[in-house]
Amino acid sequence: MMIFANTALFIGFFVISMSIKRHFKQLFPQRKMASLKWLLIFRTIGYTSLLLSASLYITGLGIGLGLVSFFGLLTLVTFMQSLCFSYKPQWLVPIGFASILYLIIYSCLNI
Amino acid sequence: MSAAAEGNFRHSMKWLHTWSGLLVGTVLYFMFITGTAGYFNDEISRWMQPELPMVNGSISQKKLLNVAEKRLNEVASESSQWWVDFPIGRQLSLRINWSEKTKNSGGEEGEKWHEEVLNYNTGKPSIARETGGGDTLYYMHYALYYIPNVLAYWITSLCAMFMFIGLITGIVIHRQIFKDFFTFRPGKKQHSWRDMHNVLSVLPLPFHIMITYSGLLFLMFTTMQGVISASYGTGQQNKDRFYDDIYSQGVAHKGAAGITAKNITLSSVLLAVEQRKGENKLSYIGIENRGDINAHIELAAYDYDGLKASEIQIYNGVNGELQHTNKGDESSSAAMNFYNIMTVLHEGDFANYFLRWLYFISGLMGAGMIASGMILWANKRRERANKKGIVSKGLVLVERVNIGTIVGLPIAIAIYFWVNRLLPASFAGRADWEMNGLFISWALMLAYPFCVAHKYTITKIWRDQLIIAAALYGFLPVLNLLTTNTHLGNTLANGYWALAGFDLTMIVFSLCFSFAAYRLHYQQDVTKPATSSLQAIKVSRVKQVNRIIEAAEQ
Amino acid sequence: MNKQVTNILNKESFAIFLRAFTAIIGGYMLSNLLATLLSYLLPNQAGAGAVTGMLVSYLIYAVIVIWVYSVKSLRDIWRHLFIISAACIIIIYQLIPEKIL
Numbered sequence: 001m002m003i004f005a006n007t008a009l010f011i012g013f014f015v016i017s018m019s020i021k022r023h024f025k026q027l028f029p030q031r032k033m034a035s036l037k038w039l040l041i042f043r044t045i046g047y048t049s050l051l052l053s054a055s056l057y058i059t060g061l062g063i064g065l066g067l068v069s070f071f072g073l074l075t076l077v078t079f080m081q082s083l084c085f086s087y088k089p090q091w092l093v094p095i096g097f098a099s100i101l102y103l104i105i106y107s108c109l110n111i
Numbered sequence: 112m113s114a115a116a117e118g119n120f121r122h123s124m125k126w127l128h129t130w131s132g133l134l135v136g137t138v139l140y141f142m143f144i145t146g147t148a149g150y151f152n153d154e155i156s157r158w159m160q161p162e163l164p165m166v167n168g169s170i171s172q173k174k175l176l177n178v179a180e181k182r183l184n185e186v187a188s189e190s191s192q193w194w195v196d197f198p199i200g201r202q203l204s205l206r207i208n209w210s211e212k213t214k215n216s217g218g219e220e221g222e223k224w225h226e227e228v229l230n231y232n233t234g235k236p237s238i239a240r241e242t243g244g245g246d247t248l249y250y251m252h253y254a255l256y257y258i259p260n261v262l263a264y265w266i267t268s269l270c271a272m273f274m275f276i277g278l279i280t281g282i283v284i285h286r287q288i289f290k291d292f293f294t295f296r297p298g299k300k301q302h303s304w305r306d307m308h309n310v311l312s313v314l315p316l317p318f319h320i321m322i323t324y325s326g327l328l329f330l331m332f333t334t335m336q337g338v339i340s341a342s343y344g345t346g347q348q349n350k351d352r353f354y355d356d357i358y359s360q361g362v363a364h365k366g367a368a369g370i371t372a373k374n375i376t377l378s379s380v381l382l383a384v385e386q387r388k389g390e391n392k393l394s395y396i397g398i399e400n401r402g403d404i405n406a407h408i409e410l411a412a413y414d415y416d417g418l419k420a421s422e423i424q425i426y427n428g429v430n431g432e433l434q435h436t437n438k439g440d441e442s443s444s445a446a447m448n449f450y451n452i453m454t455v456l457h458e459g460d461f462a463n464y465f466l467r468w469l470y471f472i473s474g475l476m477g478a479g480m481i482a483s484g485m486i487l488w489a490n491k492r493r494e495r496a497n498k499k500g501i502v503s504k505g506l507v508l509v510e511r512v513n514i515g516t517i518v519g520l521p522i523a524i525a526i527y528f529w530v531n532r533l534l535p536a537s538f539a540g541r542a543d544w545e546m547n548g549l550f551i552s553w554a555l556m557l558a559y560p561f562c563v564a565h566k567y568t569i570t571k572i573w574r575d576q577l578i579i580a581a582a583l584y585g586f587l588p589v590l591n592l593l594t595t596n597t598h599l600g601n602t603l604a605n606g607y608w609a610l611a612g613f614d615l616t617m618i619v620f621s622l623c624f625s626f627a628a629y630r631l632h633y634q635q636d637v638t639k640p641a642t643s644s645l646q647a648i649k650v651s652r653v654k655q656v657n658r659i660i661e662a663a664e665q
Numbered sequence: 666m667n668k669q670v671t672n673i674l675n676k677e678s679f680a681i682f683l684r685a686f687t688a689i690i691g692g693y694m695l696s697n698l699l700a701t702l703l704s705y706l707l708p709n710q711a712g713a714g715a716v717t718g719m720l721v722s723y724l725i726y727a728v729i730v731i732w733v734y735s736v737k738s739l740r741d742i743w744r745h746l747f748i749i750s751a752a753c754i755i756i757i758y759q760l761i762p763e764k765i766l
Contacts, residue, residue, distance in 0.1 A: 064418035068456065071317040072469035075476070078314045123734045275723065276730055283731075327723045335719040341701040342711040342762065356712030444713035446720060 005056035007103045009070075009077050012049030014096050017081065019043045026089035121284055128280035129488060133509070135270040136485045137516045140478055142267060144520055146252035147474030148245060150459060150467055151613075155245025157203045158613040159531045161595035162239040164230045165607050166198040166205070172391045176378050178234045179207050182227070187211075191367065194397035195377065198231075199413045202394065203609055205229045240536035243546055248524070253329065256546060261333060268334045271326045278319055281312060304487040311480040318473040319480070325457035328450060357447050365405045372404040374428045380408050383431065384424075388412065394421075398428055407434060415461040418452065482517045489513055510569055511560035518576040519556030521620070525583035526552040528617075532594045570631055577628035585621030588614040680739070688733040691746050696726035698753035705760040 017023040019042035024031075057073075058066035084092050132139075148155065157163065179195040187193060187209035196206040206228050213221045227236040247256075255263035312319065332339070336350070343349040377396050384393070394413035400406045406428025414421040423437040455461065459470045492506045530548035534541045560572045567575075591614060592598035602611035704711075704718030736742050 062417035064452070065461065066417075068418070068462075069466060069469075072466055072473070075315045075318065075473055076469065079310070079476075082310050082314070119737070120735050124731070127731070127734045272723070272726065275727055279727055279731065324723065328720065331719045331723075335697065335700065335722050337697040338700045338704055338718040338722060339715050341757065342704060342715045344764065353712055353715065356710065357716055444709060444716065446709070446713045446716040449720060450716060 001056055001060045003106055004103065005053045005060065005070075006073060006077075007099050008049045008053035008056065009073055010081075010099055011096065012046050012053060013074075013078055013081055014046075014092065015042050015049060016046030017085070019046065023085055023089075026085060027093055124280045124283045128277055128284060131273045131277040131280065132481065132484050133488055135273045136481050137512060138266070138270045139274050140481045140485075140516055141520060142252045142270065143474060143478035143481060144524070145248045147471055147478065148524070149249030149252060150462075150470050150474065152245030152249045153201045153203060154609045154613055155248065156242070157609055158597070159242045159244050159528070160239035161591075161597040162536065163204055163228055163237050164232070165597070165602075165605065165610070166203065166231065167605060167607055169391045170198070170231060172197050172199075172393055173378065173381060173385070175205050175231055176381050176396065178229060178231050179205065180377055182229055182234055182236070183207055183209060186227075187225070191401050191403075192397065192399050193377070193401060194395060196395045197391075197393055197413070199391070199394060201609075202413070204237075205231050208397075240531075240534075241542045242531055243542045247542075247546060248527075253326070256550070264330045264333045268327060268330045271323055271330075275323045275327060278312075278323055282316075285309070285313070304483055304490060308480060308483040308487055311476045311483055315473045315476045315480075318470075319477055321453070321456055322474075322477065325453040328453050329457065357444070365400070365407070367400040367403040368405045370404040371402055372406070372429050374398065374401060374403075374406045375408075375431050377408060380410070380426055380431055384410065400428065404429060418455050418461050420460070482513075485509065485513050485517070507564075511564060511572075512557065514560045514569070514572050514576055515553075515557030518573070518580050518624075519553055519559075521624075522556050522576065522580050522583060523549045523553035525580065525587065525617075528587055529583065529590065532590050574628050574631045577624050577631065581621050581624035581628060583621075584617045584624065587617045587621075684733065684739055687739065687742060687746070688730045691743075692726050692729040692733060695729055695746060695750055695753075696722045698750055698757065699725050701757055702753055702760075705757065711762075 018027060019039045054067070054070050057070040060066065061069055081092065084095075175197055176195060183190075183193050183195075190209040190211060192208075192210040194208040196202055196204075196208075198205050206226065208224060208226050211223045211225060213223045215221060228239060229235070230237050253264065253267050254260050255266065258266075327334075332350075339350060339353050343353045377398060381393070381396060385391075392412045392414065394411050396408065396410040398406060398408045408426040408428050408431075409423060410426075411423045412421045419438075424433060425435040425437065426432065427434050459467065462470055489506065489510045492503070493510070496502045496506060527545055527549040530545045534544060538544070556576060559576070560569075563572060588599055592600065597607070597610050599611060599614045601607075602614070700718035700722035703721060704714040707714040707717055709717065733742055
């Protein structure tokens with residue numbers, strides 16, 4: 001369950017960052033900037049993913065430990081992403097895809 | 112709010128944010144660094160007493176308790192309290208404590224506590240060098256050093272309040288809190304340090320708010336005692352009444368009845384508990400009112416259910432019946448529950464090693480937030496000063512104190528560890544001298560920029576201290592190898608991770624300082640007084656980043 | 666050549682000091698008064714009420730400091746501080762448990 005939570009956390013912030021103009025350009029230098037509609041969609045998906053991650057943490061570890069672990073991981077994931085944006089933005093999209101793929105494979109293997 | 116009014120408000124908040132951070136930045140940095148070290152206080156203490164036996168894996172607690180009881184019978188047969196701490200989790204040694212009734216010259220009765228760390232193979236006590244260990248670093252972050260405790264509480268609370276204001280104003284003025292979330296623009300002069308400051312404050316923001324507010328709460332019985340006095344009256348007696356009211360004792364520990372009775376052994380209780388709950392789970396076991404009819408045996412498992420510590424069980428010392436289970440943190444009022452949760456979050460006792468590292472990293476990010484803020488201010492002012500040709504005394508002071516604190520304090524802590532290894536184990540008062548070494552070296556590092564400022568540029572002084580720090584941290588494992596047998600070769604081979612982790616962390620710190628010194632190496636001109644230390648750093652960063660970008664594009 | 670600017674005890678420095686003093690000392694006093702008032706008004710036992718007061722006192726303190734720094738006129742702030750403190754003291758005097766006085 002924690003795998004889902006962590007992946008949801010990563011994807012959440014990743015998608016939110018896509019809704020920010022500067023980062024979108026870093027991630028997809030070829031594409032034109034998304035329209036307002038897409039920005040809102042990105043933000044919604046992103047925040048929902050974060051909420052999902054938080055609730056998975058709380059369900060898995062209890063409210064106290066869950067929230068502490070969630071915020072702790074949040075710091076780590078955002079720090080990693082911000083470093084990537086600064087130095088290697090081209091890594092983020094592959095990592096994003098890889099994490100979704102990993103999630104799918106993991107859930108297929110374990111259901 | 113009109114645009115003009117809002118502009119004024121933001122301007123005031125910016126001013127407040129700057130000064131609340133700048134005035135006490137040094138103290139706050141000190142508190143963050145020592146407090147962060149405190150999350151690994153047991154591991155640091157263990158490293159600083161290399162003579163202690165290395166306990167690896169789970170040894171049967173039955174066996175350990177046998178050894179402990181035998182020793183306690185030898186030295187404490189008349190004692191009324193025996194306590195045994197098992198090596199489990201972050202408790203790294205088998206420890207026994209016992210009390211001894213004393214009579215001072217005036218005929219007054221008192222109690223003196225004895226402690227021994229046992230070698231579980233021989234059953235004999237280990238003689239380890241006297242040291243403040245990691246605990247002293249931890250105490251310093253709220254009790255400072257060399258000054259009376261209560262005075263220190265007021266000082267640290269005031270600084271924590273400054274920090275709290277700094278946090279709140281920082282959030283208020285950071286309009287683009289989400290736009291800038293991931294932004295860190297390296298190589299861009301002014302912006303890099305501000306971005307770094309933003310990243311280090313916004314990303315761990317939940318941690319910072321929790322730590323600062325809970326830190327204030329920890330000392331509230333001292334700093335806000337006016338509120339207590341308003342309901343209970345002034346004076347220590349009334350304050351004690353207040354404490355009695357808010358802390359539910361559970362079942363009060365009954366005192367000795369004065370009637371002797373044969374007590375069961377601790378081992379028998381352990382056997383019964385292990386049958387019910389499984390083996391090797393206890394944190395400690397102890398007996399009070401030993402030899403009396405009211406003797407009771409207390410024990411607790413080393414276990415945290417989420418944030419809550421595990422329950423304490425109290426058994427009758429004569430017949431072994433379970434008398435009471437104390438669920439610890441439970442309290443009757445919502446207010447105390449809230450207080451307990453906040454303090455538990457601050458201390459992080461419940462944290463397993465993964466979470467503990469997250470706490471540690473967040474703490475370092477907090478220290479970095481303060482450091483980057485101070486550097487940012489100095490650089491901004493230096494640029495302004497270069498344009499206008501006027502340098503204020505304050506700017507000069509801050510530039511130099513920045514070096515002495517931001518790199519100087521880590522150097523001082525490294526010296527603390529060096530002194531621990533270099534002073535002979537039997538040196539009298541060595542614990543005090545380890546701490547003196549820390550403060551003396553910090554004073555030297557603070558004085559150094561002032562002494563050489565007329566010769567060297569600020570950048571060079573930064574580089575010098577970074578190199579000193581890199582060397583001190585890097586050679587610490589080597590010193591360890593030369594002076595003890597708990598060096599990396601031994602600890603890694605045998606899996607003593609608490610000890611190995613310390614040496615490895617020192618190496619990581621050394622690499623960080625080396626990297627920073629290396630970055631400062633590529634600068635325009637070392638001999639000319641730097642117009643802006645940031646400028647010099649930025650130039651080097653631009654070069655670095657350009658090189659990386661070129662490499663990536665190929 | 667860079668000139669050294671010396672800070673003398675001039676009007677501007679004093680104004681800065683005065684505002685800081687108001688925020689720190691005045692804020693501390695007022696937050697204590699308001700927290701005490703809160704501890705009296707809560708329908709808890711005295712102990713829990715005092716704890717709640719103390720928990721909230723730091724938040725009140727922060728708000729007061731920010732308020733002191735967001736109003737332009739220091740005189741206005743002093744006026745407000747005085748009036749609110751006086752009101753608090755009067756109410757506290759009514760509510761204070763007899764045995765303390």
